[in-house]
Amino acid sequence: MALKRWICGSDLHGDLADPHAVSVFLQFCQDFKPHKRIFNGDLFDFRALRRGAHAHDMQHSAGIDIDGAMRFLGEYRPNVFLMGNHDIRPYRMAEEAQTALERDWAKMVCRDLERKLKGLRAETRDYDSRHGVYQLGRLRFVHGYACGVSAARKHASMYGPVVFGHDHSVSRHAYESIDERQAWGGGCLCKLDLGYDDMRPAKLRHEQGFTYGWWDDKTGDFSVQQATKICDRWILPDHFQTVRG
Numbered sequence: 001m002a003l004k005r006w007i008c009g010s011d012l013h014g015d016l017a018d019p020h021a022v023s024v025f026l027q028f029c030q031d032f033k034p035h036k037r038i039f040n041g042d043l044f045d046f047r048a049l050r051r052g053a054h055a056h057d058m059q060h061s062a063g064i065d066i067d068g069a070m071r072f073l074g075e076y077r078p079n080v081f082l083m084g085n086h087d088i089r090p091y092r093m094a095e096e097a098q099t100a101l102e103r104d105w106a107k108m109v110c111r112d113l114e115r116k117l118k119g120l121r122a123e124t125r126d127y128d129s130r131h132g133v134y135q136l137g138r139l140r141f142v143h144g145y146a147c148g149v150s151a152a153r154k155h156a157s158m159y160g161p162v163v164f165g166h167d168h169s170v171s172r173h174a175y176e177s178i179d180e181r182q183a184w185g186g187g188c189l190c191k192l193d194l195g196y197d198d199m200r201p202a203k204l205r206h207e208q209g210f211t212y213g214w215w216d217d218k219t220g221d222f223s224v225q226q227a228t229k230i231c232d233r234w235i236l237p238d239h240f241q242t243v244r245g
Helices: 021-032 063-075 089-096 101-117 151-159 199-206
Strands: 004-007 036-039 080-082 123-125 134-136 139-140 162-164 170-174 182-186 209-216 223-230 234-235
Touching: 021 063, 021 209, 036 134, 063 101, 080 139, 089 101, 139 151, 151 162, 151 170, 151 182, 151 223, 170 223, 182 209, 182 223, 209 234
Parallel strands: 004 036, 036 080, 080 123, 139 162, 162 182
Antiparallel strands: 004 209, 134 139, 170 182, 209 223, 223 234
16 A cells, blocks of 8 residues: 545635635645645636626736736646636637637737646646546546535535535535545635625635545545634644554
């Protein structure tokens, strides 16, 4: 048996990142020393590119968003990067925009991201329900394709065992099943109030957090731990060890 460590963060949302959550995540990563660093999507927010965006969102500078996201990439240095639904907005804009100027700007953003990820030698996955899956032993990772109180149940049914983001909530669901159909929602690294979701009751479920654990690179067996915050305190173990038995 050769146990190795992994960590997964998700839903930074660029300039809407929560500085304290990001600081805790990066410090834990430094202490944990994972063999595999995964980012599970929505590195950027790109609220100005959102379909149906309000006028004040359209006025927001994407440059601040991009700068915050790229700075985080340089600090975290993921081995694996999964595209989220926010991250693909410039890709859609590059194909669908009405003006050449908009298309050219979107293509530049996409090239900059791809160049950065190539420099980090990160494996990438598209935001695609079939092809956007990263496999680590028997454990899977997806950005996420369902939200709400049943998100963990739906992901367990579709992909389990799987770690997902997108929902911004720390959650878990396990089916009564011999093939270990479980799903873990990892929470988010962004602020809990994003502005454009002020009127949505769903945000009351949102929690900052991340996931981490171990996998056996010979058998594929794994463990998943969920780091989350209670009031202003993060719940994290202070040492890591395995005991045979």
